Amino acid sequence: MDNNTIFAIEVKSDELVAGINKKYKSTIDYATGKLRGLKIVRKEEKEEQKVSEDDFDKIINYYRLLLSRSELSQAERESMEFISRQLYNFLFGGIEKHLTGKTDLVIIPGGILAFLPFETLIMPDGRYLVEKYNIKYCQSLTVNEMIAQRQYSTARKPFLGFGGAVYDEIQYKTDMLVSEKQLENLQDETWRF
Numbered sequence: 001m002d003n004n005t006i007f008a009i010e011v012k013s014d015e016l017v018a019g020i021n022k023k024y025k026s027t028i029d030y031a032t033g034k035l036r037g038l039k040i041v042r043k044e045e046k047e048e049q050k051v052s053e054d055d056f057d058k059i060i061n062y063y064r065l066l067l068s069r070s071e072l073s074q075a076e077r078e079s080m081e082f083i084s085r086q087l088y089n090f091l092f093g094g095i096e097k098h099l100t101g102k103t104d105l106v107i108i109p110g111g112i113l114a115f116l117p118f119e120t121l122i123m124p125d126g127r128y129l130v131e132k133y134n135i136k137y138c139q140s141l142t143v144n145e146m147i148a149q150r151q152y153s154t155a156r157k158p159f160l161g162f163g164g165a166v167y168d169e170i171q172y173k174t175d176m177l178v179s180e181k182q183l184e185n186l187q188d189e190t191w192r193f
Helices: 014-033 047-070 072-091 111-116 143-147 171-173 182-189
Strands: 104-107 135-136
Touching: 014 047, 014 072, 047 072, 047 111
Parallel strands: 104 135
Antiparallel strands: none
C-alpha cells in the first residue's frame, strides 16, 4: 500500500439518513428500541447533529438486526436491500472511479461503521461488494503496515475460527455439542471442505 493506492473522502450522513428515514423511520425506531447492549450517548453542542448521528446509528443497527435473522418477511427483505444499496451509494458512490481496476479493499471503519459488514452492501449492478473485492478490515493504517511487515514462520498453519455469538437461543441449545462423538462428526464434516 502506498500513496497512489490510498484514497479517502469525507461523507456526511444527513442525506442518507433523510432518505432512509423517509421510508423506514418508524420501523427502525421500533426495532432498535428493543435492542439490548451498550448504548453510547453523546453530548453535542447542536441538538440537530445529535439526532442525525443517533438516527445513523439506528439505521446501522437495524440493518445488522435484519442481517442476523434467518427468515425475513417480504417487507423486511425489501427494507434490508434498500438500506444496503443506500449505504453502498453513501460509502462508495463518491469513490467508485478510484476503485477501477482494484481487487482488494482495506476498510478502516470508525464509530458505528466498525459494526457494519461491508461485504453485504449491494452495488448498483446488484452484486454484493464481496463478489467484486477482497475485503480486509484494519484498525488503522499504522496497524496495517505493522501486520504487513511482520515475518511469519514457514511452519505456520492456516486457522479457521468461529466466535461464540448467540443469535437464537433455541437454535443455540439445539446445536450445542455435548459429546466427543458429536465433535468427531463435526470435525469429519469440516475437513471435507
